[in-house]
Amino acid sequence: MVAVKICGLSEPVTLQAALEAGADMVGFVFYERSPRNVGIEQAASLANMARGKAAIVALVVDADDKALHLIAQRVRPDFIQAHGNETPGRVLEIQKLTGIRVIKAIKVLEASDVASAKAYHGKAALILFDAKAPENLVGALPGGNGISFDWKLLNNTADQFMLSGGLNPDNVSRAIAATHAPIVDVSSGVESSPGVKDISLIWKFIERAKAAG
Numbered sequence: 498m499v500a501v502k503i504c505g506l507s508e509p510v511t512l513q514a515a516l517e518a519g520a521d522m523v524g525f526v527f528y529e530r531s532p533r534n535v536g537i538e539q540a541a542s543l544a545n546m547a548r549g550k551a552a553i554v555a556l557v558v559d560a561d562d563k564a565l566h567l568i569a570q571r572v573r574p575d576f577i578q579a580h581g582n583e584t585p586g587r588v589l590e591i592q593k594l595t596g597i598r599v600i601k602a603i604k605v606l607e608a609s610d611v612a613s614a615k616a617y618h619g620k621a622a623l624i625l626f627d628a629k630a631p632e633n634l635v636g637a638l639p640g641g642n643g644i645s646f647d648w649k650l651l652n653n654t655a656d657q658f659m660l661s662g663g664l665n666p667d668n669v670s671r672a673i674a675a676t677h678a679p680i681v682d683v684s685s686g687v688e689s690s691p692g693v694k695d696i697s698l699i700w701k702f703i704e705r706a707k708a709a710g
Contacts, residue, residue, distance in 0.1 A: 499673055499710025501703050502659065503694075504556065505533030505684040511694035512543050516550050518703040523547050524554040524578065524684070527568060532692030533684065541571045554578050554600065562594055569595040576600050576622065588620045598622035600659065604629035605646045611654065618656070625682060626651060628662030648675040666701035670709040681706050 503515040504524030515523055525540040526533040535543070544553045555574040557565065559581035568574065577591055580602040588599050601621035603614045606629040614624045628646040645663030660678035665686030673681065685691070687698040 499678065499706050500680040501706045502554065502680060502682040503684075503687065503699060503703075504554070504661075504682055505531070505688075505692065506543065506694060507533055507535050507539070507692065508694070509543065509546060511696060511699065512546055514694075514696040514699050515703075516547060518700045519707065520551050520699075520703060522552040522554055522576075522680070522682075524556050524682075525572070525574075526556045527560065527564065528556065528558045528580075537567055537571050540568075541573075544572045544574065548573075552576060556580050559583065565591060565595055569597055578602060578625065579621075580627075585616045585620045588617060592620075600625050602627050602661075605650060605662070608650055611650050614654075614658075623657065623659055623680075625659040625661055626654075627682075645672075648672060651676045651678075664702075666698055666705055669702060669706045673706065673709040679710075 500521040502522035502524055503520045505526050506512045506523055525535050525543060528534055547553055552575040554576045555568050555572055556578040574597060577597050578600040579588055588601055592599050599621050600623045601617045602625045603610060605611055605626050617624060628644045657679055659680040659682050660672060660676055661682035664672055664681055664683045669681055683702055687694055687702050689695040
């Protein structure tokens with residue numbers, strides 16, 4: 498069965514809904530420009546709600562050692578999601594510094610982007626394929642822009658990976674059928690407005706993803 502990650506959670510009520518709906522992973526964003534950004538203590542409290550019920554993921558963007566150490570100590574996530582320009586060497590450094598497995602986000606527009614993931618084999622615990630924002634997209638974020646990429650680019654991806662980018666309850670079944678993704682990740686696709694999660698959309702997304710897988 499397909500595993501589901503609900504990312505960008507920031508409120509106890511929507512986190513609880515994700516857990517009750519069957520989310521396998523829950524993500525908290527540590528990036529000040531994002532409308533989903535959470536503080537350390539806020540995230541620590543949410544993580545304690547989820548611990549033992551779903552895998553906890555801390556999303557960072559080119560975070561420095563001090564920030565990573567603080568997240569590791571206070572939030573104690575199961576994974577750190579490196580969603581910036583982290584090199585393979587930096588991914589290894591993050592894991593060594595924190596002792597926490599790293600998910601590396603690869604932003605995809607064309608086949609060469611998918612191929613670039615090979616450099617992270619043996620270094621990142623998982624690869625997450627997300628959509629690369631167009632250069633002319635105003636206010637673009639490292640992730641959570643609500644845009645998708647050509648799923649056919651993943652046709653030759655045999656290794657386990659996570660699929661993200663523009664997923665929502667209406668297209669997640671097609672995305673799984675097209676990519677055979679074992680894990681799907683959603684953020685803006687289950688929101689009523691930027692950063693505001695919608696409980697009904699969370700339920701629909703998880704139900705449809707699980708049914709498709």
